[in-house]
Amino acid sequence: MEYWLFVESLYNTTLSLFFFVLMSLMYYIGVKGYRAKNSYGGISSILCGICFLINGYYNSVIGFFAYPFMGFMVWWIGMILIVNLIFTSIIRIDVKKMRLEVKNGNKEGENSRDKSVLRRYIRRMTEEDPYREEIPFKMEVIRKSFHLTGFLLVIAYYGIASLINDALKIILQPGEPVYFFLWGNQSPYPYEFGDIQAVVELIMFGIIGALAFVIVSDIIRIVWGPEYSVFNFLTKSMLRNKEKNAAGPQIYIITGFIFSYMLYMAEIIPDVRIFFAGILIACLSDASAALIGRRFGKHKVILRNKDVKSIEGFIAGVVVAYIIGLVLVGPVYAIVGALIFFLTDYLPSVTADNILNPIVIPIGIQLVVILLGLPIGWF
DSSP states (O other): OHHHHHHHHHHHHHHHHHHHHHHHHHHHHHHHHHHTTOHHHHHHHHHHHHHHHHHHHHHHHTOSSOTTHHHHHHHHHHHHHHHHHHHHHHHHHHHHHHHHHHHTTOHHHHHHHHHOHHHHHHHHHHHSOOEESSOOHHHHHHHHHGGGHHHHHHHIIIIIHHHHHHHHHHHOOTTSHHHHHHHOSSSOOSOOTTOHHHHHHHHHHHHHHHHHHHHHHHHHHHHHOGGGOHHHHHTTOOEEGGGTTSOOHHHHHHHHHHHHHHHHHTTSSOOHHHHHHHHHIIIIIHHHHHHHHHHHOOSEEEOTTSOEEEHHHHHHHHHHHHHHHHHHHOHHHHHHHHHHHHHHHHSOOSSOHHHHHHHHHHHHHHHHHHHHOOOSSOO
């Protein structure tokens, strides 16, 4: 029994250490970006680091997961590291071969470079500047499609997570030899069928798992180069200048998700509808504003930080924000959510709105709930 308690403690400590390591790396990346005159990316990366510091402290004191879920997460992080290490090694080998072929004037090798998807990718990353001031509209649509993850969280919370818990309850029987070998017999599977706490923790498990998947690859992109990033390879390299020497927008928004959801788990934001209103406004309003502005924006507005917005995009973002808030938290708090979205998205800022919106909107709505005392939702 004492051995398995030690294993549980080790897994939890490792997960906390993961966040503390991310904090250190984000601080390093933030300073690097700031010195490279990318203050937007530098400050945003440092803000991510602060969030990771708080996440690590929360996990070490309270804990995100019951045993053995923190063990599952540590294994997932380990697998992510291995996959990225393998991909990086393959790229390094191919880069050396390509350089040798060019040095030797090997025409056959040059032709084979054009036939290989991986080699075309390496060539584009190393012979061209992959960072752009503005990406094509099609790529912008693909980038903004990642914002649909907010919908996935809602679907998971109100259905999928419960099904996953029930399936794990059946599969992970403490009496089974494999389960005993990996996790011991100190306790049965911690949740009952339909347990709401299982749903809460499984949602956080999914968000942290997504963070691990994208952030390891992004750190490699920043430190070693974009050609070594498996996530960059999978997403066709949709990089903008703001991401040079800085984390990508997917890191910012997932970091914001984790921080806000942690506040919900800690009951600082006690109603999950406020959390979902915040992240859906952050995701869908931002995407609507960007896409409508790019496609139909004719009345341009140049902000003090030199970002170019459009009145059409502004209207689309605020309207979508209000509709989301109206459905989830009611007409009064919908105004609060839409107003905060406007302030964070359209006023000059040196910090990414992708991290500000999913944090500030739920906190702002919760503060107004406390001040007004009105019921959440329709009344």
